[in-house]
Amino acid sequence: MTLGSSSVVEGDQRERQVRLTNRSSRRCTVSGYPGVSLVARDGAGWDVVRSPLVRPSRITLAPGAAAHASLHYLPANVGEPGGFDATRIQVTPPDTFTTTTLPWDGGPLLDQSGATHPGTYLTALTAG
Numbered sequence: 001m002t003l004g005s006s007s008v009v010e011g012d013q014r015e016r017q018v019r020l021t022n023r024s025s026r027r028c029t030v031s032g033y034p035g036v037s038l039v040a041r042d043g044a045g046w047d048v049v050r051s052p053l054v055r056p057s058r059i060t061l062a063p064g065a066a067a068h069a070s071l072h073y074l075p076a077n078v079g080e081p082g083g084f085d086a087t088r089i090q091v092t093p094p095d096t097f098t099t100t101t102l103p104w105d106g107g108p109l110l111d112q113s114g115a116t117h118p119g120t121y122l123t124a125l126t127a128g
Helices: none
Strands: 007-008 013-021 029-030 035-040 045-047 058-061 065-071 086-092 098-103
Touching: 013 086, 058 065
Parallel strands: none
Antiparallel strands: 007 013, 013 065, 029 058, 035 045, 035 086, 086 098
16 A cells, blocks of 8 residues: 555645555456545544546556555645544455555545545545
8 A cells, every 4th residue: 555645636635546456466356445544643533435537447456556546635734623633444345344544645635424425535545
């Protein structure tokens, strides 16, 4: 698991790739969404919602190949009311219970965990 660098998508919205790489010596197949949770210093968690913008499909990964899901999010200013100050991101590949924790260096996010149409969401895995 790796977390790509941040890029601007539209307006204030940012995007980061959550990459899963096949490190085995055999082909593997993956489909769907990874589980993604943002975690604050105090342990508070935020499970990122899954978006239907990308239709899940079966992806076969040769050794060394990767798939990625796109994490779209809205940044917040440090100390801003309604901000979620994430320090870690936890990623669980589809059909597994093994979670990998990575540092979150993207700064605080606008907390929309209760929104009907949040600006922070995750797309299904795609090849590459």
